[in-house]
Amino acid sequence: MLAxxxxxxxxxxxxxxxxxxxxxxxxxxxxxxFAAICxxxxxxxxAFRRRWTQTPVLGVVGAFQTIPSIAMLTIxxxxxxxxxxxxxxxxxxxxxxxxxxxxALAGLQGVRxxxxxxARGVGMTPRQTLWMxxxxxxxxxxxxxxxxxxxxxxxxxxxxxxxxxxxxxxxxNAGLSMKNTKLMVLGAVPSVxxxxxxxxxxSASEWAxxxxxxxxxxxxxxxxxRHLAISLPLLVVAFGVLASVWNPFPKRRRAVEITHRIxxxxxxxxxxxxxxxxxxxxxxxxxLLEARTRLTVKRDFNLAxxxxxxxxxxxxxxxxYPEYTGTGLTAILKAEVxxxxxxxxxxxxxxxxxxxxxxxxxxxxxxxxxAITVRAADADEHGWTTISDLKDDAEELRxxxxxxxxxxxxxxxxxxxxxxxxxxxxxxxxxxLMYDAIAHNEVDVICAFATDGRIAAYELKPLKDDYGFxxxxxxxxxxxxxxxxxxxxxxxVLAALAGRLDDATMQRLNYEVDENKRDPADxxxxxxxxxxxxxxx
Amino acid sequence: MIQITSVSKxxxxxxxxxxxxxxxxxxxxxxxxxxxxxxxxxxxLKMINRLIEPTSGTILVDGEDIRxxxxxxxRRRIGYVFQGIGLFPHMTVExxxxxxxxxxxxxxxxxxxxxxxxxELVGLEPGEYAERYPRxxxxxxxxxxxxxxxxATDPEYLLMDEPFGALDALTRDQLQxxxxxxxxxxxKTIVFVTHDIFEALTLADRIAVLHEGHLExxxxxxxxxxxxxxxxxxxxxxxxxxxxxxxxEML
Numbered sequence: 001m002l003a004x005x006x007x008x009x010x011x012x013x014x015x016x017x018x019x020x021x022x023x024x025x026x027x028x029x030x031x032x033x034f035a036a037i038c039x040x041x042x043x044x045x046x047a048f049r050r051r052w053t054q055t056p057v058l059g060v061v062g063a064f065q066t067i068p069s070i071a072m073l074t075i076x077x078x079x080x081x082x083x084x085x086x087x088x089x090x091x092x093x094x095x096x097x098x099x100x101x102x103x104a105l106a107g108l109q110g111v112r113x114x115x116x117x118x119a120r121g122v123g124m125t126p127r128q129t130l131w132m133x134x135x136x137x138x139x140x141x142x143x144x145x146x147x148x149x150x151x152x153x154x155x156x157x158x159x160x161x162x163x164x165x166x167x168x169x170x171x172x173n174a175g176l177s178m179k180n181t182k183l184m185v186l187g188a189v190p191s192v193x194x195x196x197x198x199x200x201x202x203s204a205s206e207w208a209x210x211x212x213x214x215x216x217x218x219x220x221x222x223x224x225x226r227h228l229a230i231s232l233p234l235l236v237v238a239f240g241v242l243a244s245v246w247n248p249f250p251k252r253r254r255a256v257e258i259t260h261r262i263x264x265x266x267x268x269x270x271x272x273x274x275x276x277x278x279x280x281x282x283x284x285x286x287x288l289l290e291a292r293t294r295l296t297v298k299r300d301f302n303l304a305x306x307x308x309x310x311x312x313x314x315x316x317x318x319x320x321y322p323e324y325t326g327t328g329l330t331a332i333l334k335a336e337v338x339x340x341x342x343x344x345x346x347x348x349x350x351x352x353x354x355x356x357x358x359x360x361x362x363x364x365x366x367x368x369x370x371a372i373t374v375r376a377a378d379a380d381e382h383g384w385t386t387i388s389d390l391k392d393d394a395e396e397l398r399x400x401x402x403x404x405x406x407x408x409x410x411x412x413x414x415x416x417x418x419x420x421x422x423x424x425x426x427x428x429x430x431x432x433l434m435y436d437a438i439a440h441n442e443v444d445v446i447c448a449f450a451t452d453g454r455i456a457a458y459e460l461k462p463l464k465d466d467y468g469f470x471x472x473x474x475x476x477x478x479x480x481x482x483x484x485x486x487x488x489x490x491x492x493v494l495a496a497l498a499g500r501l502d503d504a505t506m507q508r509l510n511y512e513v514d515e516n517k518r519d520p521a522d523x524x525x526x527x528x529x530x531x532x533x534x535x536x537x
Numbered sequence: 538m539i540q541i542t543s544v545s546k547x548x549x550x551x552x553x554x555x556x557x558x559x560x561x562x563x564x565x566x567x568x569x570x571x572x573x574x575x576x577x578x579x580x581x582l583k584m585i586n587r588l589i590e591p592t593s594g595t596i597l598v599d600g601e602d603i604r605x606x607x608x609x610x611x612r613r614r615i616g617y618v619f620q621g622i623g624l625f626p627h628m629t630v631e632x633x634x635x636x637x638x639x640x641x642x643x644x645x646x647x648x649x650x651x652x653x654x655x656x657e658l659v660g661l662e663p664g665e666y667a668e669r670y671p672r673x674x675x676x677x678x679x680x681x682x683x684x685x686x687x688x689a690t691d692p693e694y695l696l697m698d699e700p701f702g703a704l705d706a707l708t709r710d711q712l713q714x715x716x717x718x719x720x721x722x723x724x725k726t727i728v729f730v731t732h733d734i735f736e737a738l739t740l741a742d743r744i745a746v747l748h749e750g751h752l753e754x755x756x757x758x759x760x761x762x763x764x765x766x767x768x769x770x771x772x773x774x775x776x777x778x779x780x781x782x783x784x785x786e787m788l
Contacts, residue, residue, distance in 0.1 A: 118623035121588055122637050122686070123613030136627045211627050211670050 010182050013519065015249040017171075022190055024166030026240025028085070029153045029198070032092030036149055040097045041142065044104030045130075054105070061101045064094040069159045077163050077308070081315055084300070088160030088167075095156050096149035103145025107138030140206065147202040154195040158187060162304050164271075164312075166244075168194075173302050177274040179432060180517050201232035254525045256291045256534050263489030265294040271309050271318035272301040276513045276520065277451055277475075277506060281322045281364060283524035285477060285494055291534055292493045306331050314356055319483045320490070324368060326473035328352065328360075330410075337410060341367070341472040352478065359484055361491055362498035363476040366451050366506040370405065370470045371462035372415070373448040375438060379461040386466040390445070391421050399423035400434050400443030410471060411447065418469045435460075450503050453511025496533050538564055539585060539694070539728070544594030546580050554580045556750040558594070567720065567727040569741035571734065571773075576747040578730045579620065582696050585728060586615045598694070613637055616687030616725075620698040622679050624671040630656070630682050631667040637689045655685040660715065677708040684716070688723070695727045701736065713739050734777050738762075746770050 011018075043061070047054040067075075069091070076087035111134050119129040135142075161169030171187030174180070207213065208229035270286050272278035279301055286297045300318050303309050306327055312318040328348040329335050335351070338344040349360040372387050384390060390397065405411035406428055416422060423445060429437055437443045439458040448455055450462060450473075477494050484491060501509075505527075512523045528534040539562040546555040555577040562568045570578035583589040585596060587608040596603050603611055624633050632639075634655050635648040643651070653663040659681040671679055680700055687695055701709040713736060720727065731737055737744050738758045745755040746769070753773075754766040762778075765771035 114619065114621055114623055115625060117588065118617075118619050118625070121586065121612060121617040121619060121623070123609050123611075123640055125609050128640065133625060133627075137625075211629075 007182065010186075013252055014171075014186060016247055016251045018186060018190065019243050019247050019249050021166060021168050021170055021187075022194070023240050023243025023245075025154070025157055025168045025191065025194065026236060027244050028088060028092060028157045028160065028165065028167050029150060030237045030240055032089050032157075033096050033146065033150045033153055035089070035093045036096035036100050037146060039093070040100035040145075040149075041104050043097075044101045044108065047101070047105050048108045057101065058105070061097045065098045069095075069156050070162060073160060073163045077311075081311075084164045084317070085160075085166070087163055088157070088165035091160065092153050092156055096153050099145045099148035099152065100142075101145075103148070104138065104142045107141030107145075108134055110141060111137045140210070143202065143206050147199055147206075150198045150202060151195050154191055154198055158191050161302070163308065164300055164303050170302065173274065174279075177302055178276050178279070178513055178517075178520075180513075182517060198233075198236060201236050204229040204232045254287070254521070256287070261292060261294050262492070263293045263295065263487055266296070266487060267298055268293075268295045268320070268483070268487065268490065269298045269300055269318045271303050271312050271321040273306060273309055273321070274302045274304055276510050277368065278322055279520035280506075280509050280513060280524050281475065281497075281501075283521045284497060284528060285320070285322070287521075287525055287528060288493050288496060288533060289490065293487070293489050295487065295490075310356075313358055313478065313480055316480065316482075320477050320479040322364075322475050323360075323478045324473040324475050325360075325363070326369065326471040328478075329471065337471040339468040339471065341474055344472050345474060345476070353481060357481045359479045359481045361477040361479060361494055363474040364497050364501040365474075365499040366501050366503045367472055367474050368449055368451045368503075368506070369465075369473040370411070371448045371450040371455075372465070373438070373446050373455060373460045373462045374444060376459045376461040378444065379463070384461075384463060386464040387415075387419055387421070387469075388466050389463065391419065394421045395424050397423050397444045398442070399426045399445045400429045400437045401426060401447045402431050402434060403428040405447040410469075415469060418467055451506035451510060453507050453509070453514050456504070456507050457511050457515060500531065538562065538597075538599065539726070540595075540597040540600075541581070541585075542595050542597075544581070544584060544591045544596060546577070546584065546589065547592045553577075553750045555584070555591075555747075558747075558750075558752050560745055560752065560755060562726055562728055564726055565724050566742040567729055567740055569737040569744045570728065570730045570747060571732070571737045571741075571744050572747035573732055575749075577750040578732075578747050579698055581747070582698055582728055582730050585694075585696055586612045586617060588612075613640060614690070614692050614694075616689075616692040616695040618680075618683045618687045618695065618697040618700040620700070620730075621703060622671065622676075622683060624679055624682055624686070626671050628670075629667065630661070630669050630671070630674070631663075633671065633682055634685045634689060636686060641690065651689060652685075655688055656682075658688070658719070659685045661685070676704050677712065680704060680712060684712075684719075688719075691723075693726060695725050697727060697729045699730050699732070702731070702733075709736070716740065734774060746773060748773075 043057055047057040072091045072094070073087055076090050080087050080090070115133060115137065116129060119133040124132060157167050158169035158172055161167060161173040168187040168191045171183050175183030175187065208226045213226060268289055270282055272282035282299065282301055286299055289295055290297050300312070303312065309318070309321045309323070310332055313321065325341070325344045325348050326337070329338060329344055333348065333351050335347065338347055345360065345363065352358040352360060372390070374384060379385070382393060401412055406426065412426065427443065434446050435448070435452070435454040435458060438446045438460065448460065448462060454460070455462060479490065509523050509527060512518045513520050525534065541558055541560040544555060544558045545553055547553045558581060560568070570581055572578050580589055584591050585598070587603055625636070628636070631649065631652045635652040638648045638651055652667065656663040656666055661678060661681055666674070666678070671682070674682065683700060701712050704712065717740065729740055741758055743755060743757055744761050746753040746761065748769050754761065754770045761770060762774050765774060
């Protein structure tokens with residue numbers, strides 16, 4: 001087993017992506033704040049000039065602000081039927097509206113009445129009064145609103161990774177999914193710095209545009225400083241655009257000897273859900289397709305859950321992702337659990353093709369179902385190999401389950417009925433803490449996921465589900481049928497993974513990522529090379 | 538010539554800020570509207586350039602009813618000096634002074650030239666003051682800029698609303714003298730609002746005393762002091778005279 005990576009290596013490995021994500025982040029924020037200015041300032045003027053519109057305008061704009069970000073993103077995802085940037089941009093724009101509208105309105109209303117009377121008195125038309133006097137005098141307040149909006153947008157933009165948009169949130173999201181602190185820091189710290197930079201740049205520009213500075217800062221140096229300060233926000237935007245199209249840091253390439261590539265050129269968009277195993281398997285598929293086909297691979301990893309992946313395929317925004325038979329059956333098809341793995345697979349294959357035009361390729365081999373798991377030492381001592389074996393000792397045993405498992409009908413309630421087992425005590429744990437609890441002897445039985453790396457690492461033993469109670473969760477690539485027709489080579493290439501990854505293998509690979517904090521791409525690559533599926537150099 | 542005929546202004550239809558006021562301001566004269574606060578003098582002034590619309594009555598400027606004129610155009614040809622300061626805080630002195638020419642679409646070069654001329658006229662060195670902002674000036678300097686601004690297009694009429702009210706006594710005196718000098722050179726018809734009797738006596742060709750919205754008396758300073766037509770006017774001018782006498786005795 002390899003040692004965990006150091007910060008230095010980690011940063012060096014991630015610079016290319018950090019640069020790109022920072023660029024994307026700035027572009028997301030810039031576009032949405034610009035849009036919010038274009039919408040918000042005229043709205044404020046409307047509210048100012050037609051007083052009766054003030055309450056509805058502020059009410060609606062304020063209501064957007066009260067919608068929790070994740071809810072907003074999800075609603076927009078459903079409304080627009082798109083993942084990624086479009087809903088993220090709309091959400092960010094809506095959030096940016098309130099500070100802009102409120103400040104612009106306050107600014108317009110806050111101009112001293114004697115100045116306005118003077119404007120009328122010298123013979124300005126209402127329009128001239130607005131543009132030559134009111135707006136310029138309101139400008140500092142308007143700009144302060146824009147600054148607030150931009151800083152808020154930098155923060156909220158980190159959440160848009162939740163629905164697959166780019167930006168620094170990708171790191172935070174991936175870090176959360178893999179419990180990788182370094183990744184979370186890589187997303188969080190730059191976004192904090194970016195918020196300061198954005199706020200500072202706008203303040204500098206504000207200072208340089210204030211009346212009087214022009215006269216005080218004369219001379220070549222003063223003029224240069226002033227112009228620099230004015231253009232700072234634009235420089236930040238320009239940097240963002242530049243960084244999202246041009247990258248000085250080398251993209252990390254894993255050496256692959258390319259012998260023969262098949263199929264037609266094109267692009268394949270691979271999606272995954274938001275947990276480690278999905279990333280590892282997604283990377284394996286991506287790297288194999290990169291090495292063996294003429295397709296360009298686009299990775300839309302870490303989408304927030306089953307529904308988003310499924311919708312992305314149905315709407316043709318992604319081409320394939322790894323899914324589990326049990327999930328397809330219960331979550332997507334809303335069908336009854338089928339205990340027999342082959343029957344379950346046949347059922348989802350058929351229903352997916354008919355209903356959604358999606359094809360299930362051959363399963364990878366592992367079954368990521370719930371596994372009632374005990375310490376290996378205890379199992380040896382008591383001779384436990386199946387769940388039924390626990391029955392006699394159950395009253396003595398302390399169980400630690402996830403809250404979900406305690407409630408789901410295919411979790412503990414069902415288990416109790418089918419096996420007639422009642423544990424002495426049952427406590428709910430966070431999935432992460434559950435493994436620690438059993439390792440530290442705080443509980444004796446947990447509901448592990450069969451492919452979790454900690455089963456091996458913590459010397460645990462999953463017991464055999466002798467009554468076949470847990471539904472099978474065999475993983476397989478799900479592909480758009482239309483895409484598969486254009487690129488039949490994908491089926492051929494991915495067949496190399498079919499049946500190859502058993503539970504033990506997946507446990508080992510997941511452990512590399514979860515516990516040793518290694519990049520799923522590296523873990524996948526090493527496995528493929530080790531298996532002779534890729535030739536490294 | 539400005540002819541105000543039976544003009545009334547009521548905001549609520551019950552009480553009157555100005556009631557049945559008739560006045561004439563003849564060419565090149567300085568008419569001072571004098572009275573204590575709330576007497577309707579500022580309202581009267583503002584009705585002349587339609588910042589306030591009268592409830593009834595007519596106002597003719599050069600024989601034309603102002604209600605038939607575009608208020609914006611009307612204001613551009615009547616200079617106005619505001620109570621307090623009324624300068625645009627976000628514009629330089631030069632921009633403030635040349636605002637009306639700018640509204641009238643004069644070319645930039647001519648505006649700049651005119652602004653410099655005007656600053657010199659009100660005793661502000663253009664090289665030193667043109668690029669400054671109002672808040673960088675003293676109260677007296679600001680009010681000079683205000684006067685310069687009102688003169689920008691060389692209007693025939695000037696409306697001045699307590700322009701020197703906020704200034705200290707010395708500065709006020711200085712500006713009053715300069716205004717007299719300016720007036721002698723420029724030949725303007727001026728309506729000047731003040732509550733200060735001495736300012737009125739210094740500047741006025743004729744004084745109109747207003748009290749609670751109606752005209753008490755109109756006449757030359759000499760007439761006001763020596764032949765007051767009403768008790769109010771006698772009282773109004775008598776008080777300061779007594780105060781002055783008491784002050785003299787102390788000396």
